[in-house]
Amino acid sequence: MKKMIAAFGAFLLSSASLAHAETTLTWLMWGNTDAETAVWQHLADMVHEKHPDIVVKVQTAAWLDYWTKLPTLAAGNQLPDIVGLQSLRTTELSSILEPLDAYVAKAKFAVVDFQPSIIDGLKTEGALYALPYDLGPWLLFYNKDMFQKKDVPLPKPGWTKAEFLDAAQKLTANGNYGFATTSNEWLPFMLSAGANYIKDDAFDLTNDKLVNAFQAYADLAAKDKIAPQIPASGTASGIVAVGRFTSGSLGMMVDGPWDLVNVKGTAKFNIGFATIPADTAGSVTQVAGSGFAITQTSKHKDDAWIAIQEMTSPEAERYLVSQNRAFPARTAQQGDWYSKTGAGVENAREAMEYSLQHSVPYGVAPNISTFNALCEQYFPLAFSGSQSASDVLSSIQGQL
Known part of the structure; x- marks a missing residue:
């Protein structure tokens, strides 16, 4: 009898264990610092708190390493269940990711609660591949103190290219420059001039509109001398521009809200936001962002779907802010950013809201990484005036 009771008790314990068995999900994310990894771990803990039967194990890789690691893991059939996805990489990585549309429809998940431009950015061929957690448009950061010292009117959302050029010329003096031409943050100026750089999902860099628009952009440094020369180096020109801006020697630069915390922490002056100057096509900027995706090889897709919903929930968004x-x-949580991170920045809300309303997804082609590297290599030749825009863009096009 005792043996029967013991056996029955063991059966009950085994059944209880099965009923409450945990699913362990693996999640690979970029993370360059311990602090950043701690943020992702907190999101994983939030999932477990709401769903005790799901455990999310966080793995991180440095930013540049992350994008080379994913294809390697895919080739070895070793992908985790969940991965981070930047909108610029959606097309090139879609083959290893699970489309989410069926999950969205079944759960009646409210995609409308998110900024439409980032939802579009995480789609390819109409299919959604990730739930977004952040986004940001390119816009202008400006040195408010420099503007006021030079008696230059502070820019307002929707300001024109003529007003931008006038301000940049007045700010250029005594070793300071009004603006910085860079090899990554140039595209909003092209779009605002009515030019495009992609056609039929491939780079189209030699069309007349783009050549003319890029020549005008390069001439800001080559002829107008309102932008400094930034030679090609191992450091991205945009990062060099941030350093010059925070040092106080640059009146304006193109950057995104993701960099505001770093800029505010370094600059010894007041900062303002302005929109991309309106040209012949108006003020057009690009929006990019990131989200969480499920891999095609995951054996726990349903649990991974539950997890990424929690990781992009309003509570998670408030934590990230x-x-x-x-x-x-999520649009409803954007007010938290304005009242915290954006506090003290002139026109932060106005410029951000205007930019988001006048933004398009960051258009990419499959060889986007090569394109970016070639721009860093060849653009300084146009900025210095040693080669024409046409020659530089033709050189890049020939290598794509």
Whole structure:
């Protein structure tokens, strides 16, 4: 009898264990610092708190390493269940990711609660591949103190290219420059001039509109001398521009809200936001962002779907804002960013809202990484005036 009771008790314990068995999900994310990894771990803990039967194990890789690691893991059939996805990489990585549309429809998940431009950015061929947690448009950062010292009117959302040029010329003096031409943040100026750089999902860099628009952009440094020369180096020209801006020697630069915390922490002057100057096509900027995706090889897709919903929930968005980690992809939580991270920045809300309303997804082609590297290599030749825009763009086009 005792043996029967013991056996029955063991059966009950085994059944209880099965009923409450945990699913362990693996999640690979970029993370360059311990602090950043701690943020992702907190999101994983939030999932477990709401769903005790799901455990999310966080793995991180440095930013540049992350994008080479994913294809390697895919080739070895070793992908985790969940991965981070930047909108610029959606097309090139879609083959290893699970489309989410069926999950969205079944759960009646409210995609409308997110900024439409980042939802579009995480789609390819109409299919959604990630739930977004952040986004940001390119816009102008400006040195408010320099503007006021030079008696230059502070820019307002919707300001024109003529007003931008006038301001940049007045700010250029005594070793300071009004603006910085860079090899990554140039595209909004092209779009605002009515030019495009992609056609039929491939780079189209030699069309007349783009050549003319890029020549005008390069001439800001080559002829107008309102932008400094930034030679090609191992450091991205945009990062060099941030350094010059925070040092106080640059009046304006193109950057995104993701960099505001770093800029505010370094600059010894007041900062303002302005929109991309309106040209012949108006003020057009690009929006990019990131989200969480499920891999095609995951054996726990349903649990992974539950997890990424929690990781992009309103509560998760508020947490990311509290850590200065994101401009929320959810529109209802964007006010938290304005009152915290954006506090004290002139026209932060006005410029951000205007930019988001006048933004398009960051258009990419499959060889986007090569394109970016070639721009860093060849653009300084146009900025110095040693080669024409046509020659530089033709050189890049020939290598794509």
